[in-house]
Amino acid sequence: MKRPTIADVARRAGVSKGAVSYALNGQPGVSEATRQRILAIATEIGFSRSSAARALSAATAGAVGLALCRPARTLGVEPFFMALISGVEAELSARSYALTLQVVADPDAEIAVYQRWWGERRVDGVLVCDLRTDDRRISALEQLHLPAVVIGGPGGTGELASLWSDDAAALTEAVEYLVALGHRRIARVAGLPELRHTEIRTDAFAAVCQRLGLVDAVTVWSDYTGEEGGRATRRLLSSAGRPTAVVYDNDVMAIAGLSVAQEMGLTVPGDLSIVAWDDSPLCRLVHPPLTALGRDIAAYGAHAARHLLAVVAGQPAGRVQDETPHLTPRGSTAPPRQR
Amino acid sequence: MKRPTIADVARRAGVSKGAVSYALNGQPGVSEATRQRILAIATEIGFSRSSAARALSAATAGAVGLALCRPARTLGVEPFFMALISGVEAELSARSYALTLQVVADPDAEIAVYQRWWGERRVDGVLVCDLRTDDRRISALEQLHLPAVVIGGPGGTGELASLWSDDAAALTEAVEYLVALGHRRIARVAGLPELRHTEIRTDAFAAVCQRLGLVDAVTVWSDYTGEEGGRATRRLLSSAGRPTAVVYDNDVMAIAGLSVAQEMGLTVPGDLSIVAWDDSPLCRLVHPPLTALGRDIAAYGAHAARHLLAVVAGQPAGRVQDETPHLTPRGSTAPPRQR
């Protein structure tokens, strides 16, 4: 079963390959009548253009790359990436771009993947996730001149285009909400410290706690896994002067924290209020459902894809701000019980 | 910043393009000394072959496709797909194949994607997930002669290659385990009924319940979402003669079920035992941790990818069996409390 080529269409239509190409691309050079005839024949014999041939002569791959650099165990559990991917995908497939995915072990492997993709002309641009502090990938991408959109920031994105959301404002909102409920001893279970957004949230947390005079505020470090999130919670709740509220850097750790609290005989939200970051369906799965800082992650991905396609098309590499995560109060937060 | 081509390498090495091609591909036609010289120069100037040019002349895309056809909200939450993808990916990147991903709305859209991929020669083969009963995709792929490996079965995969695991045996093991604990009223919250593996599990459940004389066994239908899983559980636990144990078709529904049970004042495992399918980190996140039917999903994906590459290479389309999911008992199962 031979796949039809542009020459087959041309032969059936009684025109040259060039005419067919003009017709297919909506370019001037053929009459409207001929164009319609060619398009009809193309549809009839089930013709579609070889992506390879197109890529070769048009010097465009028709694909964008996404390299994910988290250990497999974190990757799978967090709904974040899958939601992001489906958003990216929706935008790309609407413009018939393909998404090429690669899971890598560390930033150096990721840089190697970028170099290979660039060398092979396999992608027209890439989306960069999980921005780090002093991220080597940024300068590597700048050197390659590979169009890229960094999902993260603000700051630390070099000359590259980026899409960021105001995590600092969101975290501030969450803390102010807890304080308004009457909490004074608030802890935060943070994600990996080398990630830029963790740093931003940490700074924001320190700032708002100082502003509101929360001297007992404490941040403990974790790695986004449920296991570590649970351990961190156990540590916090066992300490003297334990917090009455905890803010988690993702949903998975928040759920683990909830279950540790319940295991220790504490009631949520009576003894402990919990706020999760990344409002996924997981937060509504547990009892009580978790108050969360959320946003439309699929829309975030779609936005990033649109921005990347614009950069690929040669538009200036802007720093675009996306929606700020907002707080959705649910059953896991309440005024602290008097002790 | 111009990317070097094979002609640049040839010029520097003082040989023809053809010689460079032979050298790079490890084919006879150049002396060992020349080959080494060419390879050194290629490395030195950072040359890598354009995937497009290669695809065009070698008629191979160097990529495989994966179309995911679940509503975005299910996709994100279940760790299954991300784990599968990272397994697939590990295998593919080791052989420098790329993975092209597409999220689609329904089976017809998926067929359209396959047709487009085939027409554009964008992929060398595809992995097919979520096999359905009377799956239109199977015959569509057979007609296209697009190499494919169906992840699912046994049965219903037509002439296509497939990779399956013995869900029937796994489910039987779970039911026998619950019966050994003393349970007689066992319910099952099933996933989407149109999926082939749901059907297989349903048949196996009916068979084992009949064999063991469990007349009160009941299956209720759900859709893999936590919301529906919770609703189904609420229905089950409100009924007269409520079950003492429930087996869920995925981890997300099991967690939702756990939280419904706790909300209704039942203790797990005292009043209700819970078994989840798909043993993901989520199962260890909650309290009590869930007894689950699990397997190494990343390995499953890697296996599927290997099989697909073999089929792409022209090997016969075999039906390969993967590891059978096994039961990991945890805190959510115990003998039923006497009433």
Place this chain on the structure above:
DNA sequence: ATGCCGTACTGAACCGGATAAGCTGAGCCA
């Protein structure tokens, strides 16, 4: 010296499109 063979390479065709440059005939105006 001649013929033959195999090795190591070269040159050119080809994959399937995009596109610049060239050609043709109809329509218009002077």
Place this chain on the structure above:
DNA sequence: TGGCTCAGCTTATCCGGTTCAGTACGGCAT
């Protein structure tokens, strides 16, 4: 009627590899 323009095509070249059909040359047997 001749010259000009321009729409509507065709032709040829290019993209960067792979591959097949030569070709040059050294070594060996006759």
